[in-house]
Structures are given as C-alpha cells and as structure tokens.
Amino acid sequence: xxxxxxxxxxxxxxxxxxxxxxxxxxxxxxxxxxxxxxxxxxxxxxxxxxxxxxxxxxxxxxxxxxxxxxxxxxxxxxxxxxxxxxxxxxxxxxxxxxxxxxxxxxxxxxxxxxxxxxxxxxxxxxxxxxxxxxxxxxxxxxxxxxxxxxxxxxxxxxxxxxxxxxxxxxxxxxxxxxxxxxxxxxxxxxxxxxxxxxxxxxxxxxxxxxxxxxxxxxxxxxxxxxx
Amino acid sequence: xxxxxxxxxxxxxxxxxxxxxxxxxxxxxxxxxxxxxxxxxxxxxxxxxxxxxxxxxxxxxxxxxxxxxxxxxxxxxxxxxxxxxxxxxxxxxxxxxxxxxxxxxxxxxxxxxxxxxxxxxxxxxxxxxxxxxxxxxxxxxxxxxxxxxxxxxxxxxxxxxxxxxxxxxxxxxxxxxxxxxxxxxxxxxxxxxxxxxxxxxxxxxxxxxxxxxxxxxxxxxxxxxxxxxxxxxxxxxxxxxxxxxxxxxxxxxxxxxxxxxxxxxxxxxxxxxxxxxxxxxxxxxxxxxxxxxxxxxxxxxxxxxxxxxxxxxxxxxxxxxxxxxxxxxxxxxxxxxxxxxxxxxxxxxxxxxxxxxxxxxxxxxxxxxxxx
Numbered sequence: 364x365x366x367x368x369x370x371x372x373x374x375x376x377x378x379x380x381x382x383x384x385x386x387x388x389x390x391x392x393x394x395x396x397x398x399x400x401x402x403x404x405x406x407x408x409x410x411x412x413x414x415x416x417x418x419x420x421x422x423x424x425x426x427x428x429x430x431x432x433x434x435x436x437x438x439x440x441x442x443x444x445x446x447x448x449x450x451x452x453x454x455x456x457x458x459x460x461x462x463x464x465x466x467x468x469x470x471x472x473x474x475x476x477x478x479x480x481x482x483x484x485x486x487x488x489x490x491x492x493x494x495x496x497x498x499x500x501x502x503x504x505x506x507x508x509x510x511x512x513x514x515x516x517x518x519x520x521x522x523x524x525x526x527x528x529x530x531x532x533x534x535x536x537x538x539x540x541x542x543x544x545x546x547x548x549x550x551x552x553x554x555x556x557x558x559x560x561x562x563x564x565x566x567x568x569x570x571x572x573x574x575x576x577x578x579x580x581x582x583x584x585x586x587x588x589x590x
Numbered sequence: 591x592x593x594x595x596x597x598x599x600x601x602x603x604x605x606x607x608x609x610x611x612x613x614x615x616x617x618x619x620x621x622x623x624x625x626x627x628x629x630x631x632x633x634x635x636x637x638x639x640x641x642x643x644x645x646x647x648x649x650x651x652x653x654x655x656x657x658x659x660x661x662x663x664x665x666x667x668x669x670x671x672x673x674x675x676x677x678x679x680x681x682x683x684x685x686x687x688x689x690x691x692x693x694x695x696x697x698x699x700x701x702x703x704x705x706x707x708x709x710x711x712x713x714x715x716x717x718x719x720x721x722x723x724x725x726x727x728x729x730x731x732x733x734x735x736x737x738x739x740x741x742x743x744x745x746x747x748x749x750x751x752x753x754x755x756x757x758x759x760x761x762x763x764x765x766x767x768x769x770x771x772x773x774x775x776x777x778x779x780x781x782x783x784x785x786x787x788x789x790x791x792x793x794x795x796x797x798x799x800x801x802x803x804x805x806x807x808x809x810x811x812x813x814x815x816x817x818x819x820x821x822x823x824x825x826x827x828x829x830x831x832x833x834x835x836x837x838x839x840x841x842x843x844x845x846x847x848x849x850x851x852x853x854x855x856x857x858x859x860x861x862x863x864x865x866x867x868x869x870x871x872x873x874x875x876x877x878x879x880x881x882x883x884x885x886x887x888x889x890x891x892x893x894x895x896x897x898x899x900x901x902x903x904x905x906x907x908x909x910x911x912x913x914x915x916x917x918x919x920x921x922x923x924x925x926x927x928x929x930x931x932x933x934x935x936x937x938x939x940x941x942x943x944x945x946x947x948x949x950x951x952x953x954x955x956x957x958x959x960x961x962x
Contacts, residue, residue: 484679487641490666491673492693492744499667502692506683 370559372539373547374566380455380543381523384462385470388519389512391463392470396515397500399471400478411475415468422528425465429533433457453535458543461533462523470519477511478504510585514578521574525567593653596621596748596780600637602644609633609644609804615797617652617748620774620781622791622812625801631784634801635750638782639673640666651748652780672741674751678733680725686736687721693744708743715739715769731762735769742778749773749781755790770794788823792816792832792872793954817912817923819902824910824925830874832954833922837867846891847953853914853921854894858951870954875925877949880911882936884945892948896924898940901933909933913946924948 399411417425430452433439439451439460451457481504489499505512527545534541536550544563551560599612609630615621623631636642638649640656640663649657656664672693680689694708712718715735725733734754741749754770755763767790774781774794785791791798791812798815800807800823807822808815816823816831823829835849840862847860849871856871863869885893897919901911907930915921924946938944 484675484677485681487666488673488675488679488681489692490641491639491671491750492740493667493670494693495667503681507681 369556370547370562373542373544373563376455376539376541377524377543377545380458380462381520384459384466384523385516385520387459388463388466388470389516392467392515392519393474393505393512396471396474396511397478397504399475411471414471417465418468422465422526423532426461426529426532429457429461429464429529433460433533452533453537453541455540458530458534458541461529462526465526465529466519466522469522470515473511473514473518474508475511477508477514480511481507510581513581514585517574517578517581521571524570594618595650595652596782597648597650598634598638599648600634600644601646604633604642604644607633607804611801611804611806612648613799613806613809615782615799615809617780618777619796620783620794622795622798623782623784623801624788624791624795624798625786625807627786629801630804631786631801632752633804635673635752635782635784638748639671639750640664640669641673670745670747672744672746672749674734674737674741674749674754676753676757678725678730678737680728680733680736680740682724682726684725685721686717686723686725686728689725689736690717690721690740690743692740695745711739711742714772729762730758731765734758734762734766738766738769738773742773747779749779750784751781752784753786756785756787767793788826792830793870813923817925819900819910819912824875824912825904828874828876829910829925829927830872831923831925832870832872835869835871837863837865837869839865849951849953851915851922853896853916853919856894856948856951857891858953860953872952872954873924873948874950874952875910875927878913878924878926879947879949880913880926880928880932880936880938881945881947882938882942885947888947890947890949892951894946894948896921896944896946898938898942898944899923900940901938903930907931911938913944915946917943 395414399407431437433451435449439457440449443449443451451460485503485507486499489503494502525545527549530541530543531546534543534546536542536546542550544567548560548563551563594617596615596617601610607630611630611634623634625631633642637644637647643663646659647657648659655662656669681692684692690712691708712721715738717732717735717739720728720732720736725736728736738754755766758766771794783794795812797809797811799809800815800821808818813831813833815821816829818824833851835851835856837847838850838855839848842862845859845861846857847863849856849858849869858871894915895917896913896915899912899914899919901909904910904927909928909930911926911928913924913926915924926946
C-alpha cells in the first residue's frame with residue numbers, strides 16, 4: 364500500500380501539473396503565436412527568440428533564474444505575499460509557472476506555423492463577407508489552425524511531464540507537493556528503490572511512445588485536411 | 591457625392607509597380623477593368639474592397655464614401671461588397687451550405703433593394719445538390735459557383751469579381767458564363783469585373799475601364815471604346831463591336847431573327863426569341879465591307895446605309911474605318927477593315943455615305959446557352 368502511494372502520488376501530481384500547464388499555455392501561447400505569425404513588426408523575431416530560449420538553455424540556468432524570480436525578493440514573492448506566503452518557489456503554482464516557461468516554445472512554434480499556413484486569403488475572404496477581425500479569428504483562423512493547436516497541446520503536455528531540471532531546481536522534490544515523476548525516479552534510484560524506479564520509468568517510456576505516435580496521427584490527419 | 595455613381599482613384603507604389611489610376615462609372619451594370627496581366631486591375635479591385643490601402647486613394651460608391659484623401663478609410667468588413675476571387679477560396683472546414691451562409695445577415699432583416707433570398711441564389715447557381723458536401727471534393731466550376739453564391743448572399747451593394755473564370759477550363763467557363771450574364775441581366779447590383787480576356791469582356795461588360803501599366807487609358811461604354819480608333823481595342827486584328835439589339839420579328843420560314851439597333855436592323859439566323867427581348871450582337875471588323883452604291887443582288891443579308899466618320903491606316907496595306915449606321919450617320923458604330931487599295935480606288939473620304947455589308951452577325955450568348 365505504501366509503495367502504491369509512493370508511485371501514485373508523483374503520477375497524480377505530474378498529470379495535474381501537465382494538465383494545468385497545458386491549459387494555461389494554450390491560453391497564453393495562442394495569442395502570442397497569432398501575433399508572431401501575423402505581425403509585421405521588425406522586432407517580433409526578437410520576441411520569438413526569447414520565447415525559444417528554453418530549448419537551448421540548460422534547465423539549471425532556467426531554474427536558477429526562476430528561483431530568483433519566484434523567490435521572496437522577486438516578483439513571484441510579491442505575488443505570493445498577496446495571500447500571505449513568502450515565495451512561489453517550492454509550490455505547485457511555482458511549478459506551473461516554471462513548466463509554462465520551459466514548455467512555451469514547444470507550444471508556440473506549432474501554433475505559429477499553422478497560423479502562418481492558414482495564410483491571408485481565408486481572412487480576406489472572411490472580411491469581404493462582413494466578418495469583423497475577431498469573428499474571422501474565431502470562426503476561420505482558429506478552426507483552420509486547430510491541428511497546430513492540438514500538436515502544441517500534446518507537445519506542451521509531454522514536455523511538462525518530461526521536464527526534470529527546472530522542476531528539481533524550483534520545486535525541491537517535496538513529496539505530495541512538488542515531487543513529480545521525473546524527480547521521483549531520480550529519488551528512487553538515489554535511495555535504491557529499483558522497483559519504483561522501474562515502474563515509473565517504464566510508464567514514461569509507454570507515455571513517450573503514445574505521445575509520438577499520436578503526433579504522427581495528427582500530422583497525417585492534418586495532411587489529409589489540407590489536400 | 592453622387593448617388594448611382596462609382597468613383598475610384600488610387601495612387602501609390604507596391605514594390606516596383608506604381609499605380610495611378612482613377613475612373614468614374616455608372617453604379618449599375620457590369621464595369622470591366624480590362625488590360626494585360628500586371629497592369630494593376632486586381633490592385634484596383636483590392637483597393638476598392640479595402641484589402642489594400644495605398645498611400646493615396648479615393649473611393650465613393652453610390653453616394654457612400656469608403657476612402658478619401660484626408661485619411662477616411664472604411665475597413666473591408668464594413669464595406670457592403672461581395673468579392674469573388676480568382677481561386678474560389680472556399681472555407682475548407684465548412685460545408686457548402688455554411689460557406690454560402692457565412693456572410694448572410696443572421697437576423698431576418700428586411701431585404702435591401704436587390705437583395706436575394708437563399709433559395710433563389712442556390713437555384714440560380716445550381717448548387718442545391720452540393721449543399722451538404724464539403725468544398726474539398728467539388729470540381730473547379732462547382733467551387734466557383736459556390737463562391738459567387740457566397741458573395742451574393744452577403745447582400746452586397748457592389749459585387750467585385752477578380753477573373754473568376756480564368757482558372758477554369760473551357761467547358762467550365764461555358765457553364766459559368768451564362769450564370770454571370772443572367773446575374774447582369776437581372777440588374778441585381780452593379781458589378782466590377784476584372785479580366786484580361788476580351789471575349790469575356792465583350793460578352794459581359796456594359797462599360798469598360800481600359801488599363802495599361804498602372805494607368806487608365808480610357809473609360810466608357812463598351813461600344814464607344816471598341817469603336818475608338820485611338821485605342822488598342824479597335825486597332826487589334828480581331829477588333830469587333832458589341833451592340834445592343836432588340837428582337838423585332840422572327841421569320842420562321844427562314845429561321846431569321848430581325849434585331850433593331852440604333853440606326854439600322856440586322857437579320858441573324860437563330861431560333862425564335864420573344865419579341866422585345868434585348869440581345870447583344872457582335873460584329874467583327876473583318877466581316878464588314880463597304881460599298882459606295884447600294885449593291886445589286888447579293889447573298890449578303892445585312893446591307894446597311896451609314897456614314898464613314900473616321901478612317902485610319904492600320905499596317906501598311908489596310909485601313910480601319912468607323913461607320914455610323916443610318917443615312918445621316920446618327921446610329922450605332924461599326925468597324926470595317928478594308929484594304930488601302932479599295933479605300934483609294936473607291937475614293938472613300940470621311941463623311942462619305944456608304945453601304946456596310948455585314949457578312950456575319952454573332953448573337954451573344956451563343957445559341958442554346960440560355961435555352962431554359
């Protein structure tokens with residue numbers, strides 16, 4: 364029973380974290396991707412590069428800065444003081460913020476690409492049919508870009524599940540609060556609990572396969588829709 | 591501001607291309623923007639739609655100001671237009687029915703003058719069997735018909751068409767052209783029609799705006815521009831004039847129709863048509879020869895008196911004469927292409943009374959097209 368809790372706790376927390384992060388990311392990344400795809404501002408690629416930084420940066424670097432930002436001296440601490448806490452670090456909300464930043468490029472990129480692939484024409488057609496820019500966005504651009512949104516959501520979810528370094532730095536691996544699957548595996552190996560490590564690691568392999576396989580299916584469906 | 595008038599002028603540069611074009615056209619019938627590819631026709635159409643905003647522009651439709659030089663600019667979605675693109679550009683994620691109703695007003699407001707109901711448009715364009723299908727598996731012609739219907743159902747006060755036939759094969763063009771003619775003849779709304787195909791323009795247009803390299807060469811009623819020897823239309827090898835004829839009589843014995851145009855009558859071999867119906871006829875300059883005296887017995891049916899109002903050499907051995915029908919030369923104008931030798935031997939001069947012998951009169955649309 365104790366072993367089950369040991370395994371189930373991090374799994375539940377991981378799924379919760381990934382689901383909340385993915386939802387929040389879709390809400391934030393969709394308008395950002397729309398702007399990156401449509402704007403003619405010359406400095407938009409600077410924004411795109413900043414968003415993509417987590418792909419290249421070591422997670423420890425990201426984690427380090429996040430720790431400072433979420434800590435008592437940073438903006439995260441200021442936010443936390445609203446409900447009487449000292450810091451957002453080592454909390455679930457801190458993990459969500461960290462995961463969002465770490466997974467952002469994997470969500471923004473496919474959505475941006477699919478908005479770009481929609482092109483000007485459908486939006487021009489919508490405008491000539493009296494659709495306001497917001498109606499054109501909701502009824503034309505968004506449905507046509509939906510394969511990109513789906514890809515972004517799957518990648519964002521998967522990347523959040525797989526994130527280790529950032530989570531360890533800002534989460535601190537607290538059982539039941541911030542210990543997710545990736546850190547739990549590390550912990551199990553450290554403490555020689557090979558059985559737990561095996562189950563969690565095996566689960567991750569199955570999960571990774573499912574993610575990649577569903578990505579392929581989405582791509583195929585996308586190709587058929589475009590044809 | 592003037593009601594019933596389309597007034598548009600745009601100036602600006604897009605990359606290396608510069609546009610400086612303005613025209614005024616009546617706010618009814620079909621106005622063709624005609625010229626070679628790359629002369630700026632589509633650019634003008636996009637400016638009228640508000641899809642493109644050049645540095646300087648003025649656009650006024652039937653007394654409504656859409657754009658002026660002081661910075662007024664109505665965004666596209668607030669302009670009561672319908673726009674048919676060269677590629678049908680249907681929404682692939684919506685059924686044919688939902689494509690058609692995308693721009694239709696959702697509330698049951700009163701039909702504006704000239705408004706058309708869903709069923710009417712669907713039947714006019716023959717798309718009823720397609721309603722529940724996805725646009726992905728429609729043929730090119732079907733798609734374009736849906737696109738035209740979608741534009742009409744948005745209740746536009748002005749229909750803009752950008753070469754709607756140019757991406758289609760011959761047979762599909764022949765299937766859609768009669769629909770466009772029917773649309774024109776029902777006088778639902780003014781149409782601005784962009785084309786580089788003279789045959790389309792001759793069949794459809796009431797007035798044309800002739801363009802070249804971003805400038806307007808001339809604008810006016812189709813027949814006036816066709817018969818103006820200072821313009822490239824009249825000087826072309828296959829120059830022709832299009833005249834409006836009214837059916838006066840039908841001779842069942844010989845299968846001949848009498849059509850009256852201003853200043854004369856033509857006989858044309860066709861199946862019977864109702865008396866009083868208007869039909870466009872096309873007369874090619876090469877099919878018109880001139881005589882000084884009324885010719886004796888001849889197999890040519892159409893011999894009409896008229897006067898030469900101008901003549902101009904084309905190439906080294908040919909002349910192009912403009913002949914106004916009627917003994918006083920007050921009627922419709924024909925073009926005649928004749929050799930310089932005949933011109934000089936018969937001692938034609940401008941103002942001379944002549945007899946135009948017309949070998950062939952083509953009725954448009956071609957027989958059978960509008961048989962229903």
